[in-house]
Amino acid sequence: MNKQVTNPVNLTAEEFIYPGNRACSGCGLSTLYRIGLKALGRDSIFVVPPSCLTVMQGLYPIAATQIPSLNVTFASTAAAATGVRAALKARGKENIKVVAWAGDGGTSDIGIQSLSAAIERGEDFLYICYDNEAYMNTGVQRSGTTPRGAYTTNTPIKGKIQKNKDLPTIMAAHNPTYVATCSAAYPLDFHNKILKAISLKGMKYIHIHTPCPSGWGMEERLSITVGKMAVNAGLFDLYEVENGKKTLSGPSAKLLKRETLPRIDEYLKAQSRFRMLTEEHVTELQAEIDAKWEKYRQEMG
Amino acid sequence: MKKIESGNVAAALGVKLAKVQVVAAYPITPQTPLTEKLSELIEGDELKAEYITVESEHSALAVCIGAASAGARAFTATSANGLLYMSEQVHWAAGARLPLVMCVVNRGVGAPWTVWNDHQDSISQRDAGWIQIYVNDHQEIIDTVIKAFRLAEAVSIPVMVCYDGYYLSHTYMPFDVPDEQKVDTFLPEYQYKHTLDPQNPENLNTVTMPFARPDRDGVTQPGYMDIRHNLHEELGTAIPVFEQIDAAYKEAFGRGGKPIMSDYRCEGADYIVVSMGSLANRIKDVVDELNDEGVKVGVLSLHLYRPFPREQIIAALENAKGVIVIEKALSYGNEGALFGDIKAALYPCEKRPFVHNYIIGLGGREIKQADLYDSIKASCTASENFEDVSRWIGLNR
Known part of the structure; x- marks a missing residue:
């Protein structure tokens, strides 16, 4: 198992993505992609469904990425990655890493069936879901992971009424080799978790909370700040699940020692998408976070 | 070697002789005996291939698309609603120019449910950009499956081998199983021109604009419509290519002569x-x-x-x-x-x-x-x- 802890000094200077890609300014995904590729290295094959990553990787005939990448249909990411892995096995090229990289809509909604099946079959690849909490690439429509109250272009007046789907927990319930959650605000933690994931055989799932200035309604410069707020207020937790055991990791592990966490209000107020959220909802959300952390302290503290 | 077997087994034996490397399939009547036979051949080490038991037909073709994009010979089979469920992938495989072969064991389409034969399933996919071949008997099934791989690989266009559910899939007829070594010569291992290769990274099936754009060296590359026109034109060339392949097959195995x-x-x-x-x-x-x-x-x-x-x-x-x-x-x-x-x-x-x-x-x-x-x-x-x-x-x- 990999024990290396990544820091800005030992992080490779080699870049695997060309400058001048098509990501929006302040995009959480572009940070993740750049750092993620540093962890994965060149001996990788990407499988990508429609998502912001499709656009970011470039429009034909120009590509921002230096890694071979297969663009596939929306629902088929994990199945296509299975096919790539099967071909590599048949051709004796098993050392090449297969990485499926999709958004939250592509994972929690249309892609969940093929992903669930791939985990059940015990496939050997890494699935990364960057969760910016809506269909951003099509212009900010609600997805299964959009939180309650959030404005999207198809919840334009009332905000999303339902709560979000807890995707990493659903994936962990399939008992894959490894599940981890990350935040784009903590890219080195992501780097470490990728290193760990690729050292393991079997299905690995990494879920990343990914701030999106255009979709969340915030200044581009606040992408990392807002991402950190979500983690430090205990809303989005960074953890790993191995052999059915969940362990808080990175900045979330440090929160265990604290008796109280910052209130969630600051995170919500930083984003215009939450302008329709009622006081009542905020209180309810805060109570949920508090109860969750109380449970964590009892179980892991 | 002469055999008396079902049409589905004839297809499976053709797939085995074609030395397919990746099979992915989801069960649907009347295709099931074909994929059951393939599972048996693969689990029994008679065919060295990966068999992926997917959760849907959409994923079955997705696995084949992934496998072919990474340089393997891949096969799937389906019927009726299964074919329609994978329809998005059917179009995708043709656009991506992957030399896949799929048996469509023809069955009527719901609603209402029917498991019995007609041709509505594959006919409804006629405009997807695949080559479609309809066969008449068990001998044609096994021969056409083998020829289909060579055809698909010659023109980089996927091929559907369509045969009637029950009338052919479940009836028993005598047919000749071609000699393995002769098939190896007729259908050698395929080397893909474009694969997912870290040594030579390419971004496949990228978003493509309506207009032609220059690449990084300033050379103008085709736009979407140009790429689609290539598919259309090269589908046309598949007719003489299929005739040549059939002639080569006749020379090797003594059967054929009327492929069209x-x-x-x-x-x-x-x-x-x-x-x-x-x-x-x-x-x-x-x-x-x-x-x-x-x-x-x-x-x-x-x-x-x-x-x-x-x-x-x-x-x-x-x-x-x-x-x-x-x-x-x-x-x-x-x-x-x-x-x-x-x-x-x-x-x-x-x-x-x-x-x-x-x-x-x-x-x-x-x-x-x-x-x-x-x-x-x-x-x-x-x-x-x-x-x-x-x-x-x-x-x-």
């Missing part, structure tokens, strides 16, 4: 019946009977439906007085799909034969020899007032 269409008593015939699949075989008996009565009628069994062999169709039919298209599928709200294609092909002919259309056997509705006889005879003896509409044979009324 096979004709029975068509020479000098006044009337020609056109049909596809096992139905064309059944019509031979009716044709014999009518010839005994002095009606000069033959039957043309069309194998290659897409790309549509327009020139060959014209050559085969233009001198007839009449053409009778009998088919198991239609374009709802219009007419038989094959009928429309045949009429369009014959339109520029100077001495244009009449073309009649009969729809038969949908969802496994019994096809009676007497009905075939009556219909063909009615067309052969029709007056000029015979109304040019699609006639449904065997309706319960």
Whole structure:
């Protein structure tokens, strides 16, 4: 198992993505992609469904990425990655890493069936879901992971009424080799978790909370700040699940020692998408976070 | 080696001889015995391949798309709603120019549910950009599966081998299993021009603009429409390529010679019946009977439906007085799909034969020899007032 802890000094200077890609300014995904590729290295094959990553990787005939990448249909990411892995096995090229990289809509909604099946079959690849909490690439429509109250272009007046789907927990319930959650605000933690994931055989799932200035309604410069707020207020937790055991990791592990966490209000107020959220909802959300952390302290503290 | 086996087993043995490396399939009647046989061959180490037991047909073709994109020979099979469920992937595989082979064990499409045979499933996918071949018997199934891989790989276009559910899939017939070493020579290991290779990274199936754009070296590369035009043009080239491949197969195995269409008593015939699949075989008996009565009628069994062999169709039919298209599928709200294609092909002919259309056997509705006889005879003896509409044979009324 990999024990290396990544820091800005030992992080490779080699870049695997060309400058001048098509990501929006302040995009959480572009940070993740750049750092993620540093962890994965060149001996990788990407499988990508429609998502912001499709656009970011470039429009034909120009590509921002230096890694071979297969663009596939929306629902088929994990199945296509299975096919790539099967071909590599048949051709004796098993050392090449297969990485499926999709958004939250592509994972929690249309892609969940093929992903669930791939985990059940015990496939050997890494699935990364960057969760910016809506269909951003099509212009900010609600997805299964959009939180309650959030404005999207198809919840334009009332905000999303339902709560979000807890995707990493659903994936962990399939008992894959490894599940981890990350935040784009903590890219080195992501780097470490990728290193760990690729050292393991079997299905690995990494879920990343990914701030999106255009979709969340915030200044581009606040992408990392807002991402950190979500983690430090205990809303989005960074953890790993191995052999059915969940362990808080990175900045979330440090929160265990604290008796109280910052209130969630600051995170919500930083984003215009939450302008329709009622006081009542905020209180309810805060109570949920508090109860969750109380449970964590009892179980892991 | 001679065998007496089902059509599904004939297909599986063809896939085995083709040394397929990745198989992905989801069960659907009447395809299941084919994929069960493949599971048995792979688990029993008779075929060295990866078998992926996917959760849906959409994923079955996705696995094949991933596998072929990473340089492996891949196969899947399905029927009816399974084919429709993977329809997005069917189009994708053709656009991505992947040399896949898929057996479509033809079955009617729901709703209402039917598990019995007609051709609506594969006919509904005719515009996806695949090559479609319809076969008549078990020998043609196994031979065509092998030829299909060589064809797909020669033109970088996927091939559907379509055969009738139950009529062919579940009946037992004798057929010859080609010699493995000879198949290895006929169908050598395939080297892909473009694969997912970290040594030479490419971004495959990228978003492509309506207009042509320059690459990083300033060389103009095609836009979406240009790429699609290439697919269309190269589908056309598949006709002579298929003829060459069939000739090579005949030289090696002694069978073949009529890959595009096979004709029975068509020479000098006044009337020609056109049909596809096992139905064309059944019509031979009716044709014999009518010839005994002095009606000069033959039957043309069309194998290659897409790309549509327009020139060959014209050559085969233009001198007839009449053409009778009998088919198991239609374009709802219009007419038989094959009928429309045949009429369009014959339109520029100077001495244009009449073309009649009969729809038969949908969802496994019994096809009676007497009905075939009556219909063909009615067309052969029709007056000029015979109304040019699609006639449904065997309706319960």
